[in-house]
Amino acid sequence: MNGGGRKDPPGAADAALVSLQDLRSKLQEFARVRDWDQFHSPRNLLLALVGEVGELSEIFQWKGEVQRGLPDWNAAEKEHLGEELSDVLLYLVRLADVCGVDLGQAALSKLKKNAVKYPVEKCKSQSTNAQ
Numbered sequence: 001m002n003g004g005g006r007k008d009p010p011g012a013a014d015a016a017l018v019s020l021q022d023l024r025s026k027l028q029e030f031a032r033v034r035d036w037d038q039f040h041s042p043r044n045l046l047l048a049l050v051g052e053v054g055e056l057s058e059i060f061q062w063k064g065e066v067q068r069g070l071p072d073w074n075a076a077e078k079e080h081l082g083e084e085l086s087d088v089l090l091y092l093v094r095l096a097d098v099c100g101v102d103l104g105q106a107a108l109s110k111l112k113k114n115a116v117k118y119p120v121e122k123c124k125s126q127s128t129n130a131q
C-alpha cells in the first residue's frame, strides 16, 4: 500500500524502503532459480559490472556537460539511465555478496573514514583540497 491508499501488486517492494539486503536476497534468488550461481564468480561479476559502467558512460558520451536533474532529457532517456544505474548497482551488490563483504557496513565505515580524511573546517568550499 502506498501513501495514496492504492494497493500495490503482491510482492511489489516499496521502492523508497529498498535495502541492500533486499537487493542481495533478490539477486541470490534470481541466480538460484536459473542455476546461474556457478557463473557468478567474483571475476565474472566484476567484468559484468565494468561492462555496465561502460554502458552507463555511453549515455553521457559526447553530450558535453549535463545539468543536474537532467532538465533537457526526455522520459525515455531518463528511463534508460535508471536501467544502467540499476545494472551497476545490482552487479555491485552481487559482487560484494559473493565476496562475503557486507556492503552496507563497509560503506558506512568508509563514509566515516572519508569524514576524517576531509575535515569540514579544512575542506569547506575548497575543491582544490579534495586530496
Ligand SMILES: Nc1ccn([C@H]2C[C@H](O)[C@@H](COP(=O)(O)OP(=O)(O)OP(=O)(O)O)O2)c(=O)n1
Pocket: 030, 036, 039, 055, 086, 087, 090, 091
Ligand atoms: N549472468 C547474468 C546476466 C544478467 N544478470 C542481470 C544483472 C543485470 O541487472 C542484468 C544485465 O543483463 P544484460 O547482460 O542483458 O544487460 P542489459 O540489461 O544492459 O542489456 P543490453 O546489454 O542488451 O543493453 O541482468 C545477472 O545477474 N547475471
